[in-house]
Amino acid sequence: MTQHQTDQDRFVIARFFATMYADEISREMYEALTGKEFLKSLKEAAEKVRNRPMARGLKGFYDFLNRADAETHFILRAEYADIFLNAGPNPIAPYESVWADREPMTHQEPLFETREMLRKTGLHKDPAYPQPEDHIAVQFDLLAELNRRSAAGDKDASQDRYDFGRSRVAWRTEFCAALASADKSGFYKALADLNLAWLYVAHLAMFPAEDVAPQVPHLDMKALAQALDLLPLKTESFLLKPGVVDPEPMRAVPTHCYSCGALCGMTAKVKDGVLLSTTGLQGDPKGAGRLCPKGAANPAHVYSAYRLKEPLVKENGRFVKATWDEALDRVIKGMKSMEWSELGYFRGNDWCNWVHEALFDHLGCPKTTHRPMCDNANRMSNEHNLNDKRPWINYQEADYIIHFGMNELATSYGQRKTAELKAALQRGAKLVVFDPRRCETAAAAREWVQIKPSTDAAVALAMCQVIIKNDLYDHDFVSEWTHGFEEFKKRLMGEEDGVVRDPAWAAKLSGVPKETIERIALEFAKAKHKGAISWTGLAQVPNGMYATAAVQALNGLCGTFDAPGGPSLPFKRKLSPAWGEGQEKPPKGKAPKLNNFGMWAGWAPAFLLQNVESGKLKGMVCYYGDPVLSWGNEEATIKAIEKMRFKVCIDAFMCNTACLCDVVLPDATWLEQSQVKPDWLYDAFVGYYAEVVKPQYNSKPMYEITLELAKRLGLGKHFPWKNIEEAFANQLKGMPLTLEQLKKNGFVITDDAEYYKYRKWGSLNPPKGYGSSGETKTGKYNFLNPVAQEKGVDPLPDYHPAPTDLAPDAVYPFIYVNFRAFQHEHSSTFNNYRLMKAVSKNPLWVNHMDAHDLGITEGQVVTVKSPWGSVEMEVFPTWDIMNGMVGAAGGFGHNRGLEGDPKFPDFKGVNGPAIGKPNTADDMGGTTLLKYIKVRLEKAA
Ligand code: SF4
Known part of the structure; x- marks a missing residue:
């Protein structure tokens, strides 16, 4: 040999x-x-x-x-x-x-x-x-x-x-x-x-x-x-x-983090075309040079071993690899197998949404987004009473802050805010957190006030009543810049129905002592620089719109909008259309509104099964999101998707919903594609997301997928750009900046922060050329919601008890609350090994006394049962959740990726809100009630 x-x-x-x-x-x-x-x-x-x-x-x-x-x-x-x-x-x-x-x-x-x-x-x-x-x-x-x-x-x-x-x-x-x-x-x-x-x-x-x-x-x-x-x-x-290919030079790319979409500025270090690390971008207005653990772990997202790599099509019940042409042809055939009005389009993120929304809007497909699972109930108040969904508090100068149902330190939308809240606490500002759970922010606060879910409106109204009764409100602001004060006052004083919304009344409903309500109301009113804010803790429970309005009314009474330490009025530059001269945006079709609520009509994710069983929806294009894990009752969602004639998922990972689809298209991660985005915190700015690395494997960004679909539908002329940068250049027309400047710096501040902007604007709405998510029709802060009035629903803040079928009772005495783990973002970070190593499962928080009464101990598995389903969870007894409540972090329960992989048995959580009531949402904004599910606990067999 x-x-x-x-x-x-x-x-x-x-x-x-x-x-x-x-x-x-x-x-x-x-x-x-x-x-x-x-x-x-x-x-x-x-x-x-x-x-x-x-x-x-x-x-x-x-x-x-x-x-x-x-x-x-x-x-x-x-x-x-x-x-x-x-x-x-x-x-x-x-x-x-x-x-x-x-x-x-x-x-x-x-x-x-x-x-x-x-x-x-x-x-x-x-x-x-x-x-x-x-x-x-x-x-x-x-x-x-x-x-x-x-x-x-x-x-x-x-x-x-x-x-x-x-x-x-x-x-x-x-x-x-x-x-x-x-x-x-x-x-x-x-x-x-x-x-x-x-x-x-x-x-x-x-x-x-x-x-x-x-x-x-x-x-x-x-x-x-x-x-x-x-x-x-x-x-x-x-x-x-x-042939030898020399290594690419090391690069530091200024860009932004999109793990939670908050636009924290980020520097991506790239070695020979490979992303090595992500750190904060100095001077940037949203992150101020900081990233949270999710932002720092971004390389493990793009390089997760669980990435989808090729288009997949289902044959005989199993996925096989397909070429892009084969997969896209099959998508078009599936889409055309029904009327456009029967094909739902779900976009779970807003990455370059101007392009994909234009296509599905033109076709007349019903569309839904993350919004009716998140904070639509909040928005129905803030977007009509103010000018935006969420005016952030200016912590830089605050000395008294109240949070209702919001965990700012763990779910912060931007790291600068977190840093400034911590700095405010260090210099002695008082933070009061109303929450059924001692969340990270409640733990850092001067005062954590336990409150029963869905009763925040009662407490906030009682505080307003105390402020008015003691004549501590800002008379000038109320008379010049608010609408509906007298009607609001009448309600608080019981002049409509004989029920005075005072601390004693609120105490009975909320479990918060009346003395505490009164004291905090007086402290707040007397503090110099102050603000109150709420978020999804008030949206994903019954009565969300009215509770949000009640919290915001505290700011309205005290004239804190745009004041030092108060909620800063949003303003951000509006981008020009991506369609430039001689380019024709596809005209909008007429999409049906699938569900109607008191204030909002559209496709509410919570009603998926009803929409499918009634024949309104026969198929779905699902982009970047996992309905099975996030739309509420899991069994109902799966049943609905299975009943659909055709469904396609566009995602970077094999999510639970993708498993049920006919076609799965591999999306590039957000680190592999670019976009231009205006935003604000206190300053207004335009940010640039760079394509940090090329799309891996055979994945494509949604921009390209949309153009391919449009071409196959004979709509190519409406999507005319030779590349995405041509569209960006159109979007930046008329802006005080260029695409080159944006790329070089990562961001350009267009407008500096200012107090009392509304005095200059002559309205609480920002002037022409600026965008915000809402608009106050009166130009003032509305105690009395003019849109609610038009729609014939109660326009004033109030407490309405939860419907009896949802409220806890003798059989289901606990309320299950869904919350966020700091290290995870909804259902999208569960293939990130670094983040999973940090938080790998979601045990059920049970108050020590409840655990004692039920005879359950740490680590024991219990069945969490609602009238609509059950899940098994490991018990974590704690004093950090109030009596009568149980809860766990959401987003867990993937049957693919790290949670599904038997090689990593420690990475295993449970989708708790899977047992919510199907086809049920808040009655004004259609928000899925992920934080309010009545349950009982049983020792698992
Ligand atoms: S808060 Fe964290 S996850 Fe969100 S954008 Fe900033 S760094 Fe990224």
């Missing part, structure tokens, strides 16, 4: 494994693998080799292929999608970066090492192959090439081959073992066993023959290579190209 022959054999074997792992098994390869000639040769090799593991490997491979029938090729394709494309629950990432340290993140040090080896050997990865260099197939192809060169007498290649191969033996063993146990078809297990056997034999072949006698590894390799040589393997490298 000559060295030349052995190298030749090694070349064939390495090329074989490169081919097997590079892609799904092609039809041509499948025919050859199951052809008589190859099977015969495989069988002979199995009988001939003396190394027992290799004999077993060959026999297993032969047995599988010999049993193949008409279904087998499809099964192999589906198995490939499950295992290597992350469609299944136990995927195997074929990258050294993952197996070298068993952390499921790609693009780590082994990638750079492999690139160095490629440079040393004068090669580079074929850019057409959409995988990183440390993909196992690329490494096998490199090994094949080095063996080919060695066989031709190249001594350097011979040494490189040993060095490169040897350093990779350990992780390949782990990879093969995991692959063997993940495979269900039998094929990849057989392949993994054969691979392991070859690694063993190749290892033995490095020793002198007498040391491994009586086995002869070289002969065993020859037998294997002879059999494999019958397959249509490429004779030249098929994943590598000749």
